[in-house]
Amino acid sequence: MTTETHSTTEHGMSNAGYVRIAGILAAITALEVATYYIDLGALFLPSLLIMMAVKFYIVVSFFMHLRYESKMFSWVFYAGLFLAMTVYGIFLATFHFFS
Amino acid sequence: MWFTLAENAVMTADSHADSHGAAHTSTGLSNNKLGMWLFLGSECLLFGGLISTYMLYRGRVGEGPRPSQVFDIPFTSVSSFVLLMSSLTMVLAVSAAHKGDDRNTYLWTTVTALLGATFVGGQVYEFTAFYNEGMGFTTSLFSSSFYVLTGFHGVHVTVGIIMLMSIVGIMKRSKVPGSKSETVEMIGLYWHFVDVVWIIIFTLIYLIPA
Numbered sequence: 001m002t003t004e005t006h007s008t009t010e011h012g013m014s015n016a017g018y019v020r021i022a023g024i025l026a027a028i029t030a031l032e033v034a035t036y037y038i039d040l041g042a043l044f045l046p047s048l049l050i051m052m053a054v055k056f057y058i059v060v061s062f063f064m065h066l067r068y069e070s071k072m073f074s075w076v077f078y079a080g081l082f083l084a085m086t087v088y089g090i091f092l093a094t095f096h097f098f099s
Numbered sequence: 100m101w102f103t104l105a106e107n108a109v110m111t112a113d114s115h116a117d118s119h120g121a122a123h124t125s126t127g128l129s130n131n132k133l134g135m136w137l138f139l140g141s142e143c144l145l146f147g148g149l150i151s152t153y154m155l156y157r158g159r160v161g162e163g164p165r166p167s168q169v170f171d172i173p174f175t176s177v178s179s180f181v182l183l184m185s186s187l188t189m190v191l192a193v194s195a196a197h198k199g200d201d202r203n204t205y206l207w208t209t210v211t212a213l214l215g216a217t218f219v220g221g222q223v224y225e226f227t228a229f230y231n232e233g234m235g236f237t238t239s240l241f242s243s244s245f246y247v248l249t250g251f252h253g254v255h256v257t258v259g260i261i262m263l264m265s266i267v268g269i270m271k272r273s274k275v276p277g278s279k280s281e282t283v284e285m286i287g288l289y290w291h292f293v294d295v296v297w298i299i300i301f302t303l304i305y306l307i308p309a
Contacts, residue, residue: 015194022187029183033176036306045307052302056295063190064291070128073136080140084147091151 013062021062028055135285139292146296149248153304156240163238166245169229170305178221179301182256185214186294189287196283204283205267211290212263215256222253245304252300255293262286 013021032051035044061067066074092098124130157166192207226246234242266286270279 013194015191018187018190018194022184025183025186026180029176029180032302032306033172036172048302048306052298055298059186059291059295059298063186063294064288069132072126072128073132076133076136077140077143080137080143084143087144088147088151092154095155097155 018063021058025055025058129281131281131285132288135288139288142292142296146248146251146299149244149251150299150303153241153244153248156244157304159240160242161239163242164232164234166241166304167308169232169234171225171228172305174221174225175301175305178218178225179297181214181221182218182294182297185211185218186291188214189290193280193284193287196280199280201270204279205270208263208267208283212260212267215260215263215290219253219256219260222249222256226250248304249300252293252296255296259286259290259293262289 028051032048035048035051040047060077066077126133160166188207188211192204192211195201195203195207226249229242236243236246263286266283
């Protein structure tokens with residue numbers, strides 16, 4: 001059975017789209033830096049972590065094209081990420097980091 | 100030497116791909132790309148270990164300076180912005196390579212390397228400033244874990260710059276075997292990953308106080 005390699009030209013974004021994505025990333029970075037100077041109280045940590053996760057997702061999905069690629073690549077990459085988060089979450093918990 | 104090594108690596112990868120049929124694989128996916136994603140998945144474990152170690156030790160400053168005493172947030176914010184924008188130029192290089200636009204591929208690849216070099220230069224400046232403020236590599240557990248983590252990241256950026264400049268040289272000599280666009284895309288994936296790791300480091304290490 002002959003199967004075709006996924007074409008690398010299938011990534012459905014124009015250069016203008018990439019510039020817009022970069023603008024969004026820059027805006028989020030500016031907000032992140034602003035949280036360092038503005039007292040957000042209890043919202044400080046969750047807001048920073050959410051913004052970090054959003055930036056991570058945007059770069060991986062759009063710049064690395066994971067959104068447009070085979071699910072196999074997503075599984076391979078996110079499995080490594082999930083394994084790292086689990087292993088090191090347990091590692092930090094063992095040393096009472098969260099308490 | 101780097102140039103020759105990189106050229107040989109690309110040629111070896113290509114001949115391997117030819118003999119094993121990269122274009123028609125059992126998964127229907129490019130083996131090169133699958134290998135790169137596997138590598139990046141494993142890199143999550145490497146940086147996860149370094150970040151966790153830093154998180155554990157960031158409060159162990161001994162008699163050395165505390166993170167808040169040495170970190171220069173405005174300076175690091177500009178460095179982060181530079182690296183973020185290098186991801187944009189990298190994706191533009193990949194886009195140009197897919198379109199067969201060699202001129203813009205060279206241009207954006209070179210701009211990406213220059214932005215990366217700016218970031219590494221900023222990191223060298225930052226390390227020098229920290230050292231002058233009394234934060235040596237062995238001053239405290241905090242300083243050791245900080246230098247190892249950010250140093251490893253800096254080495255990754257430097258390797259990325261070498262790959263970018265090598266591919267520009269190889270392309271100019273028209274010696275890229277196989278798919279030129281996929282080769283540029285592979286380097287792009289590595290580069291974006293380095294940027295993604297910095298997104299995490301910038302938030303967890305610099306913006307969240309110990």
